[in-house]
Amino acid sequence: xxxxxxxxxxxxxxxxxxxxxxxxxxxxxxxxxxxxxxxxxxxxxxxxxxxxxxxxxxxxxxxxxxxxxxxxxxxxxxxxxxxxxxxxxxxxxxxxxxxxxxxxxxxxxxxxx
Amino acid sequence: xxxxxxxxxxxxxxxxxxxxxxxxxxxxxxxxxxxxxxxxxxxxxxxxxxxxxxxxxxxxxxxxxxxxxxxxxxxxxxxxxxxxxxxxxxxxxxxxxxxxxxxxxxxxxxxxxx
Numbered sequence: 313x314x315x316x317x318x319x320x321x322x323x324x325x326x327x328x329x330x331x332x333x334x335x336x337x338x339x340x341x342x343x344x345x346x347x348x349x350x351x352x353x354x355x356x357x358x359x360x361x362x363x364x365x366x367x368x369x370x371x372x373x374x375x376x377x378x379x380x381x382x383x384x385x386x387x388x389x390x391x392x393x394x395x396x397x398x399x400x401x402x403x404x405x406x407x408x409x410x411x412x413x414x415x416x417x418x419x420x421x422x423x424x425x
Numbered sequence: 426x427x428x429x430x431x432x433x434x435x436x437x438x439x440x441x442x443x444x445x446x447x448x449x450x451x452x453x454x455x456x457x458x459x460x461x462x463x464x465x466x467x468x469x470x471x472x473x474x475x476x477x478x479x480x481x482x483x484x485x486x487x488x489x490x491x492x493x494x495x496x497x498x499x500x501x502x503x504x505x506x507x508x509x510x511x512x513x514x515x516x517x518x519x520x521x522x523x524x525x526x527x528x529x530x531x532x533x534x535x536x537x538x539x
Binding site: 354357415417 | 460465468470483484515517527528529531
């Protein structure tokens, strides 16, 4: 699985968009980008995933650059409840025998009032 | 739907004691996982089970055993607890589709070994 690099921490004002970057310069053609988050003391929660097109769901948007070497998770209107550690994970989507998700240290997003 | 449930929520053990962490899911998922998370660290995979009757080692399996009792339940056993096993343990499950590895996590078990 490709390695990812994320900033250790970011701040965002409540109500503003939060843009969380992730670098994955060694990503392979069949690897997807997944985002999870972990609110303090809880289990991680899936947010969104994508291969090469931009994706949007009720929680967030995922923008993947054309060369797929980096991506940005966007929370359009951050709230205090979005304060969490956000993990960017790159791995193949299906098949093979390796089922694990590799969680790095992620980015601690703090949403301030 | 309760999702993924874990028991107990908290546990304190003395070095050398044994215990079993229980996990159950009601989403009819084939795959189940056990992770541990140490303070300030990301999650590390201990064991996983791709389907009922199969289990495989993850990154940090030493000191642990697992049992996939049936499709719903996946337990983690510490035979002789050590202080290095003080951690938060998360169970997860997933149903692999063509491109989705969405794992659903339980609330965690906070284990302290003294």
